[in-house]
Amino acid sequence: GQNPTGSGKWIYIKNKKGIYVMDIVKGNKYLSDLKDENNNKIFFELPNGILDKQLTGCGGTTLALNDVHPYIICSPRIKLIENKYQQTPNTFLFTGDTLESQLKEYIKNNSLPKILTTYDSLGKVLRNIKDVSKYRILVDEFQCILSDSSFKYITELKFLSLLKMCPYKTFLSATPVMDEFINGINFFKDMPYYKLNWLDAEKVTIKRIKSNSPIMLAKRIIELYKKYNGWKVSDNDIISKECVIYLNSVSNIVNLVKNCNLSSNEVNIIVANNVDNDKLIKSLGKDFCNGTFPLKGEKNKMFTLCTSTAYFGVDMYSDNALSFVISDCSTINTSVDIATELQQIAGRQRLETNPFRNLIYFIYNTNRSAISETEFNNFINEKKNKSLTIINYYNNCTDKLIRDNKIEDINKLTHINQNNSYIYIEDNIFKFNDLSFMCDKRTFKVQKSNYLNGISVKKAISDNKSLLIKNDELWKKIDITFKCNVIERDSFEKKMKTYCDLRMKYDELDINIPTELRYDKEITTYYNLLGANKIKALNYKRSKLKNEVETNINNKNIILNQIVNVFVNNERYTKEQIKNTLQNIYDNLGLSKKAKTTDLSDFGIYTKEVKITINGKRINGLELSY
Numbered sequence: 001g002q003n004p005t006g007s008g009k010w011i012y013i014k015n016k017k018g019i020y021v022m023d024i025v026k027g028n029k030y031l032s033d034l035k036d037e038n039n040n041k042i043f044f045e046l047p048n049g050i051l052d053k054q055l056t057g058c059g060g061t062t063l064a065l066n067d068v069h070p071y072i073i074c075s076p077r078i079k080l081i082e083n084k085y086q087q088t089p090n091t092f093l094f095t096g097d098t099l100e101s102q103l104k105e106y107i108k109n110n111s112l113p114k115i116l117t118t119y120d121s122l123g124k125v126l127r128n129i130k131d132v133s134k135y136r137i138l139v140d141e142f143q144c145i146l147s148d149s150s151f152k153y154i155t156e157l158k159f160l161s162l163l164k165m166c167p168y169k170t171f172l173s174a175t176p177v178m179d180e181f182i183n184g185i186n187f188f189k190d191m192p193y194y195k196l197n198w199l200d201a202e203k204v205t206i207k208r209i210k211s212n213s214p215i216m217l218a219k220r221i222i223e224l225y226k227k228y229n230g231w232k233v234s235d236n237d238i239i240s241k242e243c244v245i246y247l248n249s250v251s252n253i254v255n256l257v258k259n260c261n262l263s264s265n266e267v268n269i270i271v272a273n274n275v276d277n278d279k280l281i282k283s284l285g286k287d288f289c290n291g292t293f294p295l296k297g298e299k300n301k302m303f304t305l306c307t308s309t310a311y312f313g314v315d316m317y318s319d320n321a322l323s324f325v326i327s328d329c330s331t332i333n334t335s336v337d338i339a340t341e342l343q344q345i346a347g348r349q350r351l352e353t354n355p356f357r358n359l360i361y362f363i364y365n366t367n368r369s370a371i372s373e374t375e376f377n378n379f380i381n382e383k384k385n386k387s388l389t390i391i392n393y394y395n396n397c398t399d400k401l402i403r404d405n406k407i408e409d410i411n412k413l414t415h416i417n418q419n420n421s422y423i424y425i426e427d428n429i430f431k432f433n434d435l436s437f438m439c440d441k442r443t444f445k446v447q448k449s450n451y452l453n454g455i456s457v458k459k460a461i462s463d464n465k466s467l468l469i470k471n472d473e474l475w476k477k478i479d480i481t482f483k484c485n486v487i488e489r490d491s492f493e494k495k496m497k498t499y500c501d502l503r504m505k506y507d508e509l510d511i512n513i514p515t516e517l518r519y520d521k522e523i524t525t526y527y528n529l530l531g532a533n534k535i536k537a538l539n540y541k542r543s544k545l546k547n548e549v550e551t552n553i554n555n556k557n558i559i560l561n562q563i564v565n566v567f568v569n570n571e572r573y574t575k576e577q578i579k580n581t582l583q584n585i586y587d588n589l590g591l592s593k594k595a596k597t598t599d600l601s602d603f604g605i606y607t608k609e610v611k612i613t614i615n616g617k618r619i620n621g622l623e624l625s626y
Helices: 060-065 078-087 100-109 119-126 149-163 214-228 250-259 275-282 341-346 373-395 400-415 434-449 454-462 472-487 492-503 521-537 542-554 556-566 575-588
Strands: 020-024 049-052 071-075 092-094 114-118 136-140 169-173 193-198 204-210 243-247 267-270 303-306 322-327 359-364 423-426 429-432 467-469 572-574 606-614 617-625
Touching: 060 071, 060 136, 060 169, 071 078, 071 119, 078 092, 078 114, 092 100, 092 119, 100 119, 114 119, 119 149, 149 423, 149 434, 214 243, 214 250, 214 322, 214 359, 243 250, 250 267, 250 275, 250 303, 322 341, 341 359, 373 400, 373 423, 373 429, 373 434, 373 606, 400 423, 400 429, 492 521, 492 542, 521 542, 556 575, 572 575, 572 606, 575 617
Parallel strands: 020 193, 049 169, 049 193, 071 114, 071 136, 092 114, 136 169, 204 359, 204 467, 243 303, 243 322, 267 303, 322 359
Antiparallel strands: 423 429, 572 617, 606 617
């Protein structure tokens, strides 16, 4: 363990990986009030480098706000800095709508400025400061630099470029970017890495619920709370009268509100501030708006529905709210990153009087990837090598016209989010976009590896030292209500009939069809194969529908229609890709059949043996035609 130095400061011990680790002895909860094993007060300051604080809610941002140095606190989310600003006097909130003259006036009248801003607005803040070297920078929730690069990498690259002029900066997170990704980003190479080891940190218990339709379960949770005006979850009459549901889709949130007939008095919707989200929320009615998190002592509504863009780092104050995380991995944006987002959610409820603050229901589906990890790595490495070749060529190109035209092309594609290379332009220099490269790797890990099956989900949770999976027996009292009222309530026949009735009126993607039905693969597949009339004739029963599909296996048109919707005519595919895709088709049709590439000829698909070059290697493949 560590010992405090004679000056009353804690010391770090460098481990074999080069990380500076500090043990925080038992009994400590907040960085601003640390004590040693002898109960002596210890001074702690945010270091110059990366700080993995390990624990959410330990007061990292508060430490900067009360520090003796001028501070600029940068957040990836407006909701987060608004939340901190409302709780902290004598600070200045600078966002996109703030006048720079107001910032200058604040700096002029305050000897110890504390400026709260977003990653996007740091440039405007810095140009109004005469001597940046006098300021310390706190980059809060810095893992978002990587995760947000999937949709605004230029903003993140500019942010990192601005930080180069700031000599003292702390990159803070309880859920930092994993080492494998940090090491791939040049900006963070050789940066000191510090980690806090809390010797008696509380763990959050995760109850995993695997479901084909996570959104359907979210709807039932809401209905359960409304029906019983809360949820009695134990024998000693402890009742949860409020629930917080986290899901990464504003459309899903809006559909839940509609389908559950929630009023604006019942639900607090908290999502990112932008025009599209505001428009979706307003479609619910004039009384609905994008909300904020109530401060300590303020009243909460029964339901809080929020996305990850809203909840990172914020403080929630409820003495009875239970948390539900909905992760739909059918699309990239709606799956929850177990390594970072789930732990962030685990630390949101701040009141120790809340008996459920360390309990989370994690409701998820799994995803059988149509692309293997080897194929994915071959793809992005080939993209990387092509990008580096182009960068080298144009940086050495002596023809100014050709070079300028290429710069214009890349900037245009970047502006409309269609830049499919790992190239960006900075000061008229072609550069490699390592953020997007590492972001693609992270996305694959979240989308494919972590959600491959229930075992991989369990492992991803178990690998996180702050999360705990308890034996089902310990959850038995809670699970009885959940199982009876949420998981097993609606039968397959009822869902199938509802979907058929709605499809007689609406298109398959119409918003009037509940999200949980629109994206239920089993329901939609049976409908597309058999049609409403045939399904009705079979009394909507799963066994009869499955038998009908099995019986018609010789009707090759059923499978052929699926094949031609997936494979492009005259296109080349590796044999592994073909087998994986065919297996997905068979599985979706409920067929007990193992896929082989030779199956294609059975369905009238012509094949030609070819070699496909991937990452410099020649791989066996087939050219398909029909």
